[in-house]
Amino acid sequence: MYAPGDVRVEEREDAKIIEPTDAVIRVSAACICGSDLWLYRGIEALNGPTPMGHEYIGVVEQVGDQVRNVKVGDFVVGSFVASDNTCEICQAGYQSRCIHNVMMGSEGTQAELARIPLADGTLVATPGEPDKDLIPSLLAASDVLGTGWFAAVAAEAGPGKTIAVVGDGAVGLSAVLAAKQLGAERIIAFSRHPERQALAREFGATDIVEERGDAGAAKIKELTGGYGAHGVVEAVGTQESMWQAINSARAGGYVGYVGVTHGVQLDGLNLFFTGVHLHGGPAPVRRFLPELIRLIWDRTIDPGKVFDLTLPLDEAAEGYKAMDERRATKVLLTL
Numbered sequence: 001m002y003a004p005g006d007v008r009v010e011e012r013e014d015a016k017i018i019e020p021t022d023a024v025i026r027v028s029a030a031c032i033c034g035s036d037l038w039l040y041r042g043i044e045a046l047n048g049p050t051p052m053g054h055e056y057i058g059v060v061e062q063v064g065d066q067v068r069n070v071k072v073g074d075f076v077v078g079s080f081v082a083s084d085n086t087c088e089i090c091q092a093g094y095q096s097r098c099i100h101n102v103m104m105g106s107e108g109t110q111a112e113l114a115r116i117p118l119a120d121g122t123l124v125a126t127p128g129e130p131d132k133d134l135i136p137s138l139l140a141a142s143d144v145l146g147t148g149w150f151a152a153v154a155a156e157a158g159p160g161k162t163i164a165v166v167g168d169g170a171v172g173l174s175a176v177l178a179a180k181q182l183g184a185e186r187i188i189a190f191s192r193h194p195e196r197q198a199l200a201r202e203f204g205a206t207d208i209v210e211e212r213g214d215a216g217a218a219k220i221k222e223l224t225g226g227y228g229a230h231g232v233v234e235a236v237g238t239q240e241s242m243w244q245a246i247n248s249a250r251a252g253g254y255v256g257y258v259g260v261t262h263g264v265q266l267d268g269l270n271l272f273f274t275g276v277h278l279h280g281g282p283a284p285v286r287r288f289l290p291e292l293i294r295l296i297w298d299r300t301i302d303p304g305k306v307f308d309l310t311l312p313l314d315e316a317a318e319g320y321k322a323m324d325e326r327r328a329t330k331v332l333l334t335l
């Protein structure tokens with residue numbers, strides 16, 4: 001990305017091994033993330049031309065001398081944050097905040113080749129070469145599915161629970177799927193888009209609410225006997241969506257927040273009296289990858305349905321434009 005609205009596909013130097021813990025993968029598919037749009041729209045500052053992309057699947061092409069867990073030829077899925085998976089933070093299940101974490105956006109995976117730092121702790125090999133139709137779902141596991149899954153876990157989704165989901169983008173829809181898999185009894189999706197409502201229902205939503213903000217939260221209270229949801233996923237990251245999530249939860253309930261916040265300020269006294277647990281941040285996708293790969297491989301879940309536009313990498317600029325103009329929810333880039 002050269003500047004807001006200016007995406008170009010061009011030749012760069014090949015990714016190569018720098019540290020002995022690195023791998024280089026040949027990317028099979030990448031995608032454009034809602035968070036890439038913050039730069040595209042000029043809301044986050046861009047310091048000159050920068051490689052883009054942090055979601056990826058592909059085949060290991062080279063490994064550094066110290067890499068043990070993956071080998072050349074393995075088909076791998078990795079998290080959008082590289083982690084050692086051995087430090088105390090990783091061992092506790094918070095790999096995205098690993099003390100040695102590397103944000104994959106700094107490498108740029110919307111590319112033919114990508115360097116993956118800390119390969120042993122970051123990459124998970126699939127059981128073999130995947131069938132073509134599994135590619136979108138495996139790619140989803142790299143970020144949106146893992147993020148939605150973490151949000152549903154943080155919202156304490158489980159049997160007997162009512163879970164509300166704020167945000168009907170790829171992460172919110174993935175959180176609906178996750179809440180269903182985790183056994184939630186009732187799943188309420190906030191959405192105004194007919195196609196996204198339909199996919200939410202397919203993924204397991206039992207109710208759709210079109211109201212937003214305070215009116216949306218009031219609707220959740222109304223649907224839950226005045227209590228509010230046991231757990232709420234926040235997958236947007238705005239002032240309005242954050243309070244919508246908090247106010248949709250019952251006292252003692254849980255909010256799993258994974259929308260990257262922009263300009264959100266929470267009044268302490270208002271927060272104090274909600275009595276709600278807040279748990280979120282960049283999702284530790286690596287914690288869930290082995291299970292997510294298994295569920296996809298067994299064809300138990302089909303999270304790849306969140307992709308509604310597929311383009312060759314060469315047409316990445318059109319992909320950004322389509323997402324910016326909301327003509328697409330999530331764009332898959334093929335190589």
Ligand SMILES: [Zn+2]
Pocket residue numbers: 083084085086087088089090091095097098099100
């Ligand atoms: Zn770590």
